[in-house]
Amino acid sequence: MAYLELRDITFAYDTSENPVFDGFSLSLEKGVCLAVRGDNGAGKTTLFRILNGLSFPVKGEYVLDGVKITREYLKDNSNAKRFHKRMGYLFQNPDIMLFNAKVYDEIAFGPRQMGIGEDKVRERTEDCMNLLEIRQLADKAPYHLSEGQKKRVALAAVLALNPEILVLDEPFAGLDTKNRKLFMKILGELKKAGKTLIIATHSEEITEAFADRVLDLSTFVDETGR
Ligand SMILES: Nc1ncnc2c1ncn2[C@@H]1O[C@H](COP(=O)(O)OP(=O)(O)OP(=O)(O)O)[C@@H](O)[C@H]1O
Ligand SMILES: [Mg+2]
DSSP: OOSEEEEEEEEOSSTTSOOSEEEEEEEEOTTOEEEEEOOTTSSHHHHHHHHTTSSOOSEEEEEETTEEOOHHHHHSHHHHHHHHHHEEEEOSSGGGTOOSSSHHHHHHHHHHHTTOOHHHHHHHHHHHHHHTTOGGGTTSOGGGSOHHHHHHHHHHHHHTTOOSEEEEESTTTTOOHHHHHHHHHHHHHHHHTTOEEEEEOOOHHHHHHHOSEEEEGGGTOOTTOO
């Protein structure tokens, strides 16, 4: 059985609208890197919301490692915790993710939620700040940072939970050349560590370096909602 599977899913934001997905299926093995492409509005972010349990298909199934991921399943707190520990989501727009008063607390938030001791939380938080080269931002307010800095804080917050699957929505957006290099290095390390990577990107650089498969959503959905 596949590690991550969408079976014949249908999804529309509003039942009166054309569905973003209509009978869509996807099957992924563990440790694979999937690059997701598609025009603006093709459904990349929608797919990622479904994979992260933020939106739910009206038809079809989402199965992760043998477990059906449904609204009901995730209503249970311990299920939700287990699920979110495995699956890290870097939002296309980091503003949506960042809500703490300080960068340090933003990164420490996930590990704290998992009930890890504060010593261990500090160790993880500092490791992730070092990795993303944002130590000097520790006491700053995330909402006052530049876009590229926000993106790095958001990735640090995702990595702090050491998830086995990473869903990254346009990770290069807002990054300068130096930070693109840094993200490339981190992606390489994640791939080497056997993580499953699902990346929405228009970057040939990311796709060429890491993608085992490419999914082009433009071929599934167009403006008419086909
Ligand atoms: N919250 C929402 N409510 C209603 N419709 C939405 C919502 N979010 C997205 N849509 C619609 O769903 C479709 C897919 O949008 P989505 O954001 O998934 O595309 P995308 O591939 O991520 O685009 P982009 O490249 O611009 O990020 C579009 O037609 C969009 O207008
Ligand atoms: Mg998007």
